[in-house]
Amino acid sequence: MERAPFISLDGLDGAGKSTQCRLLAIWLREQGWTVTECHDPGGTALGAEIRALLLNHCGSMAPLSEALLFMASRAQLVEEVIRPALYAGRLVVSDRFLLANVVYQGHAGGLDPQMLWEIGLLSAGELEPDLTVVLDVPVEQSAARRIGPADRIESRDLAYHERVREGFLTEARRRPDRICVIDAQATIEQVHERIRQEVTRRIPS
Numbered sequence: 001m002e003r004a005p006f007i008s009l010d011g012l013d014g015a016g017k018s019t020q021c022r023l024l025a026i027w028l029r030e031q032g033w034t035v036t037e038c039h040d041p042g043g044t045a046l047g048a049e050i051r052a053l054l055l056n057h058c059g060s061m062a063p064l065s066e067a068l069l070f071m072a073s074r075a076q077l078v079e080e081v082i083r084p085a086l087y088a089g090r091l092v093v094s095d096r097f098l099l100a101n102v103v104y105q106g107h108a109g110g111l112d113p114q115m116l117w118e119i120g121l122l123s124a125g126e127l128e129p130d131l132t133v134v135l136d137v138p139v140e141q142s143a144a145r146r147i148g149p150a151d152r153i154e155s156r157d158l159a160y161h162e163r164v165r166e167g168f169l170t171e172a173r174r175r176p177d178r179i180c181v182i183d184a185q186a187t188i189e190q191v192h193e194r195i196r197q198e199v200t201r202r203i204p205s
Contacts, residue, residue, distance in 0.1 A: 003086040003087050003089075004033075004085070004088075004091045004092070005091050005092075005130050005131070005203045006086055006091070006092045006127070006129045006130050006131075007024070007091070007092070007093050007131050007132075007133070007199065008040075008095075008096060008097040008131075008132045008133070009021050009024070009093070009094075009095060009096070009133050009134075009195075010099050010100055010132055010134050010135070010168065011134050011136060011142075011168060011184065012136075012137060012161060012164060012168075013142060013153075013154050014137070014142035014143060014145035014146040015135035015136070015142050015145075016137075016191060017095050017096070018095055019188060020135065020184075020191060020192060021037060021093050021094075022037075023188070023192045023195075024093055024192070024195055024196075024199070025093050027192070027196060028091055028199075031205070033091045034089065035090060035091050035092070036081065036082075036085035036092045037093050037095075038077060038082065038093075038094050038095070039096065040070075040073065040074055040077055040094055040095065040096040041054060041073035041074065041077075041096075042073065042077070043080075044080045044081065046073070047073040047076050047077050050069050050070075050072060053069065054069055054073075054152070055151040055152055056151065056152060061152075063109040063110055064111060066104075066105055067101050067105040067106075067119075068119075070105075071101065071119065071123040071124075072123070074097070074123060074124055075124065078125055078127055079125075082127065083125065086127075094129065097124075097128070097129055097132065098116075098124060098128060099132050099134075099168070099171060101116050102116045102117055102120065102167070103167035103171065104153065104164055104167075107163055107164065107166065107170065107171075108160050108161075108163035113167070113171070128178070130178070130202070130203060131179075131180070131199065131202050132178060132179045132180075133180055133182055133195055134172055134180070134182070136168065136181050136183055136184055137183075137184045137185055138165075139158060139161045139162050139165055141185065142161070143161070168181070169181060180202075182194045182198070
């Protein structure tokens with residue numbers, strides 16, 4: 001059974017994902033698509049509770065526990081929101097997906113990235129985005145862009161976030177068929193235009 005395209009945006013916190021997801025969804029609707037927007041973790045009642053635990057938990061949390069909680073939230077999001085939308089012909093735009101696990105808990109957190117890909121695909125029912133756009137900015141710039149107090153993950157040290165950034169770039173080099181990197185230091189309008197170009201090139205009309 002055919003499904004609609006699935007697109008995710010990822011990158012450091014402060015890279016502009018939320019803004020660019022919104023702009024992309026608006027443009028896709030103008031092109032005639034019916035679009036479902038979501039964010040990972042979250043997007044369901046269970047996911048919202050897991051998101052709060054992940055981002056606000058004050059005690060220590062093992063990297064594997066953290067990774068599996070993200071995956072549990074994602075499994076529910078896929079079951080309740082993403083898969084039904086795709087198979088009803090609605091294009092899905094997600095603010096983050098499995099790549100974030102591979103990078104944050106793998107490349108930056110010390111777990112095996114390949115193991116996280118395998119467990120992550122299992123938890124998502126083998127579903128992954130047709131295209132993931134990584135918005136790339138220097139760590140210092142992403143931190144300066146963030147609004148409000150840092151959550152549990154955002155508050156980690158500079159070296160951690162440098163590993164996150166390099167992890168995104170490494171995975172993009174490994175999987176150029178599914179992941180592209182866009183320089184997000186440009187203006188909002190310029191970044192949006194670059195995303196539109198990539199979507200036009202890679203996603204069937």
